[in-house]
Amino acid sequence: MILAQRLGELISNAPELEIDIAIGNIALDHLGVARALYGHVAKLEGEGRDEDHYAMFRDEREFLNLLLVEQPNGDFAQTVVRQMLFDVYQLQLWEDLSTSKDRVLAGIAGKAMKEAAYHERFSAGWVVRLGDGTEESHTRTQGALDRLWQYTGEMFEGEQAVYQASWERRVKTVITEAGLVVPDDPYQRTGGRQGFHTEHLGHLLTEMQWMQRSHPGLQW
C-alpha cells in the first residue's frame, strides 16, 4: 500500500513515458495486492470493516510497513534501487506464501509472485543499467544504495530471517553486475513493524488519507 502510494507520486513525473507506464503498472500491482490482503483480513477479523478502513483510517503508529518502502522517491536511481531491494525480498516471500494452508492467501501470493518477477526484471535491469552507465548515473546509484542499505536489515527480523541468505545472494549479484559496491555499513535502522516510522510516513499518509478523513465514506 505504502509503496504503491510512493510510486503513484511518479505518475506523469517519471523521466520517460515507458518508465512512467511501468512504474504506474507496478504501483497498481502493489495496490491490488494490498486491497486483496486487506479484504481478506477484514473477513478474518469479522468486524464488518472493509479494505478502506485499513488504508484510510489507521494512524501512523498502526502502520507496520517496512521503513524502506516509505522512503522518498528521490532521484530515479533511488526509486529503482529501493524497488530492487524490495522486489527481491517480495519474490521469495510470495513464493513461500503461495503454498500457505490459507487458500485465499495462497491465491493472492501466487499471483503476486508472478507479478513480482516482472517488477524485479524492471528494477534490477535499471540498477544494472545505471550502475554500469555514465559516471553520473554510477555515482548516484551507489549513493542511493549506500543511503537505503540501512533499511534492508529490517526485512529479515524474526521469522523472516529465513529469506536473508538468498536475498543477499541475489542482491549482491545485481550489485556486482552493475559494477557497484555492496555497502559494508553495519548500522541498521528498524522499528517499522512496531509502528515506529521515519518522518516520511506521516507526510505520505496525510496526502493519501485526507479525502477520506475530510469526507468519511466519500465514493467516486
Added chain:
Amino acid sequence: MVSVVLELDRVREAVSAVVDPEIPVMTIADLGILREVVIEDGRVVVVITPTYSGCPAMRQIEDDVRTALCDLGVEDAEVRMVYHPAWGTDRITPEGHRKLASFGIAPPGDETSILCPRCRADRPRMIARFGSTACKALMVCSACGEPFDWFKQL
C-alpha cells in the same frame, strides 16, 4: 428441475458474453476470468478471478456481469471474486488466442516465439515490458516495423 437447468444455461450464456472493457473482442470466458456460474441456496453466484492484482477493469467487469444478469431478470445474484487458484495466461482459451491475434495483439506464449500479428515475422523487439495495460508489453516488428501489444505470459 428441467427449467432451472435451462435457466442456468441461459444465465451462463449471458454472463459468458460479457466483454473485457480493455480488450473488447475478448469475453470474460475467453480470458478465463469467469470461473463458474452456479446456484447456491436458490441464488445465482457468478465466480470471477482477477487477471492482475491491480487490474482496474475488475470493478467494471463486476458491474457488467450484474447488468447482464439484470437484463435476464436475475436481480438477486452474487458476483464473487476468488483468488485461488491464481489466474495465469494458461486460462485463456484457444478461441481467446485466435481473437487476440485477429485484434492485433500477439497472444501469450514463450517470449522467443512471439509473431508479428500483421506480417507473422518472428523476433520482434521489445520496446517496453510494461505496456498500455498491466497485462501487455509493447513490441515492434523487426520486419515490417509495426508496433504492437504482446499479451504477457503470466
